[in-house]
Structures are given as C-alpha cells and as structure tokens.
Amino acid sequence: MSREELAALCKESICPGCDVFKEAESIRLRALADSENVKKRLLRETEEMKKYAGESVLADLLPILDNLDLALAHTDGLSAECKNFVIGVDMTRKLFVDAVKGHGLEVVQAAKGADFDPEVHDAVGTVQEPGLGDNQIAQVIQNGYRLKGRLLRPAKVMVNKP
Incomplete structure (x- = not known):
C-alpha cells in the first residue's frame, strides 16, 4: 500500500x-x-x-551606604579641618546614592513620628517617648531599601509604646 x-x-x-x-x-x-x-x-x-539581576550586588553594597550614613551622623563638634573631610564623605555618599538610584534602588520611608508599617519596617525594640503616639516610629536605626518596588531590606526602627 x-x-x-x-x-x-x-x-x-x-x-x-x-x-x-x-x-x-x-x-x-x-x-x-x-x-x-x-x-x-x-x-x-x-x-x-x-x-532583579543586580539585587545581590546592591544588597552587598548597602553596608557601605550604612557606614557612610553613620560617619555623617557623628560629625557634631568637629574642628574646621575635619569639616572638609566631612564634606568629602558627604559628596561620596551623594555620588554613591545617585549611582544606585540609577539601578532602581530607593529608600524605604521611615521617619520619626511616622506610623510603623510591618510590611517595610522591622521593629528592633520599643521606647517610651512623650509626644509620639502608640505604634509610631521613635528612632530609625538603619534605613531600609527597595529595588524596583521589591523590598530588599526593611528599615530597622524603634517603635513608641507609651
């Protein structure tokens, strides 16, 4: 056939x-x-x-940004000679922030007096601070970050509990 x-x-x-x-x-x-x-x-x-290809690289760079922020937070009472060094550190931080923002990294909003949001904040402790309401942020310990809308690291905060 x-x-x-x-x-x-x-x-x-x-x-x-x-x-x-x-x-x-x-x-x-x-x-x-x-x-x-x-x-x-x-x-x-x-x-x-x-x-999200750069997620792990950006996550590894966050401690550098934290250390620059920490260095700038402790600049009170410095001599005039040290002020120029602080200006240089601040400029370096700004360049670094601009570079990572270009890749979609953004800071999680966490400010003193803002409401605590467990979706983006990590409570590391509680304090009693007058003038703040219950469950409001009393102190930001470490900034949190998002990468293109996805939470990369929550902000570590102290929460007010009167």
Whole structure:
C-alpha cells in the first residue's frame, strides 16, 4: 500500500464527527496551549530575572551606604579641618546614592513620628517617648531599601509604646 493510498484510507475512516478525530483534536489543542503557556512563563521569568539581576550586588553594597550614613551622623563638634573631610564623605555618599538610584534602588520611608508599617519596617525594640503616639516610629536605626518596588531590606526602627 502506498502513502497516498494510506492517507486516502485515513481520510475516509476518520471523519470530523467521530470520537477519534475529536480526541486527537483535543490533544493537539491542549499541546498547543501548553506550549504557549511555557513560552509566556519563560518570557515572564526572563523579564523578572533581568529586572532583579543586580539585587545581590546592591544588597552587598548597602553596608557601605550604612557606614557612610553613620560617619555623617557623628560629625557634631568637629574642628574646621575635619569639616572638609566631612564634606568629602558627604559628596561620596551623594555620588554613591545617585549611582544606585540609577539601578532602581530607593529608600524605604521611615521617619520619626511616622506610623510603623510591618510590611517595610522591622521593629528592633520599643521606647517610651512623650509626644509620639502608640505604634509610631521613635528612632530609625538603619534605613531600609527597595529595588524596583521589591523590598530588599526593611528599615530597622524603634517603635513608641507609651
């Protein structure tokens, strides 16, 4: 039997209304849908991987930013000669912040008197500070950061509990 004869025989025996044809068509459509879903998932995963590719590098750089902030926080009562050094540290910090902002890093808002938000703040302790309401931030210990909307590190704060 030739290929043409076999094809003709198959066309004669399988009609669009029979169960074999319907089952084969169903299997074919499911396979097409599965392959489309795999393509979409791979595209989504690739885009997400590109978006957050620098996450670990930026997370490793955060302690540097913390140390620059700490150095600037302890500049009260310095001599005039040291003020120039502080200006240099501040300029370095600004350049560093601008560089990481260009890659999507942003500071989590945490300020004295703001409401504590467990989604973006990490309470490291409580204090009693007059003038602040219950569950308000009394002190920011360490800034928190987001990378393109995703929380990279929560802000460490002291919370007021009267």
